[in-house]
Amino acid sequence: MSSEKMRNRAALIERIGGYMTAHALGLAAELEIADRIHGGVCTSAELARETGTHEPSLRRLLRLLAAVGITTEPAPGRFGLTEIGDLLRSDSPDSLYAFTRMFCHESHFRAWLGLGHSVRTGESGWDHVFGANIYAYLADNPELSALFNQAMSQEARLSAGQIAAAYDFSDVTTVVDVGGGDGTLISAILRANPHLKGIVFDSPSGVAQADGVLADAGLADRAEAVAGDFFESIPANGDLYLIKSVFQDWDDEPAKAILRTCRAHMPPTATLLIVGSLLPERAAPGDPIMFFTDVNMLVNSGGRERTEAHFRTLLAETGFAVKSVALRAAGPLSIIETRPA
Ligand SMILES: C[S@@+](CC[C@H](N)C(=O)[O-])C[C@H]1O[C@@H](n2cnc3c(N)ncnc32)[C@H](O)[C@@H]1O
Structure with a gap:
């Protein structure tokens, strides 16, 4: 196989891994990993103790996050943060901690299971999955609503x-x-x-x-x-x-x-x-955020x-x-x- 074909295959597979990255980021935010390693380097054993998680599995999660540019692994089993990972700190001035928690929240993942419904009908996947408009749902779930407002x-x-x-x-x-x-x-x-x-x-x-x-x-x-x-x-x-x-x-x-x-x-x-x-007027590669938002709005x-x-x-x-x-x-x-x- 030509090296170009190999690159294309890897590029597609990386994009498929997008949902795995989103799940990993959501869990890292939920476990407040960035707050715990802020300003230094922690071992996966320390982080596992603090978060009550299974150390060998947490270490694998942290290594996946290192592979996608969120954590660093300066020595085996020791983890720091990249500048992007630093945005997951809850106390950083430009924090995206709540934003990450909200958009990687179970409710969003479940709503996106309605993507097929949305594309077939033009209707909201969220309404299809939850039987309620997102804002009615948030009004009934004050904790999630506060997270949404913070996000x-x-x-x-x-x-x-x-x-x-x-x-x-x-x-x-x-x-x-x-x-x-x-x-x-x-x-x-x-x-x-x-x-x-x-x-x-x-x-x-x-x-x-x-x-x-x-x-x-x-x-x-x-x-x-x-x-x-x-x-x-x-x-x-x-x-x-x-x-x-x-x-x-x-x-x-x-x-x-x-x-x-x-x-x-x-x-x-x-x-x-x-x-x-x-x-x-037409889409081109690069700058995908507004296209994420466009389809996210269709779904949500x-x-x-x-x-x-x-x-x-x-x-x-x-x-x-x-x-x-x-x-x-x-x-x-x-x-x-x-x-x-
Ligand atoms: C995507 S958020 C944008 C919030 C804010 N303008 C910003 O840019 O961060 C949309 C806002 O519309 C509000 N909203 C939804 N339905 C509404 C309604 N019927 N009347 C007033 N506000 C509503 C939501 O509560 C939410 O704060």
Whole structure:
């Protein structure tokens, strides 16, 4: 067999191993391996003692993680962390610990067993497997919901600073973050703009941790958390509305319903900023994260990522005029600035 064929076979097999890597990462996060070896090197025997696991098997897990670039094995049976592995620490400032736990959680693996159903029908695999929409499921499972909110916050933390820097808030008085989760984004924007007031609006389970986040950010006097349903109404007293990483959760009809709620309740002179990934018109190798998200949204909620043209159609159909599109203005995220038409 030619060496190119050998490479291709190995490349395919590595991709098949993706689900094994995800399971290994989920377990490593659950066992808090990164916190335990943070700043040094531990033996698998020490880690097994601390985690109450079977040492020879834990060692094999740690070696798999070394092979995919998460741990290091500087000497047989001794393990450290790579810079990527360091992101699994729960206390690192750019931690993806909760994000890893959530996306490698049993609920997600089970939902993905519904991928075939999703692709055959266009319906959510999550709903098919669990008999409930993901957000209804989270509302009934407060511990998982708190993990989900923390995972979203860890994802949002990096882009929050970039969004705060990418938009000129000087003429704005009150920002409303629609579907703003635990308030991580609005906190970053308010801290960067001391003249602003803010409202984080989300479902009751979505804002369950927001008061604490706003208080920790020293913003209790300038920001409030409001619970509600964006299919019914949103706060009417903003002059800038943000909606980040929300439309991807929904197929076109519910996405248009959310836009219509915004159109009906925001003042006619207010601005709506849609922040999220914009899919390219066609897929190419490299940069697969938004395509992971696209199919993950199909599975988790029957939603989708969209191209700029797709967003323009939805906005035109719901009474919005696009003022500007800033591609990749906040890391990988783009900002569509739109106003009631
Ligand atoms: C993918 S998360 C994005 C959270 C946040 N904007 C961010 O970027 O980190 C989607 C958010 O929509 C909220 N959501 C879902 N259904 C909702 C509803 N009917 N009304 C208000 N918020 C809702 C969820 O609770 C969740 O916080």
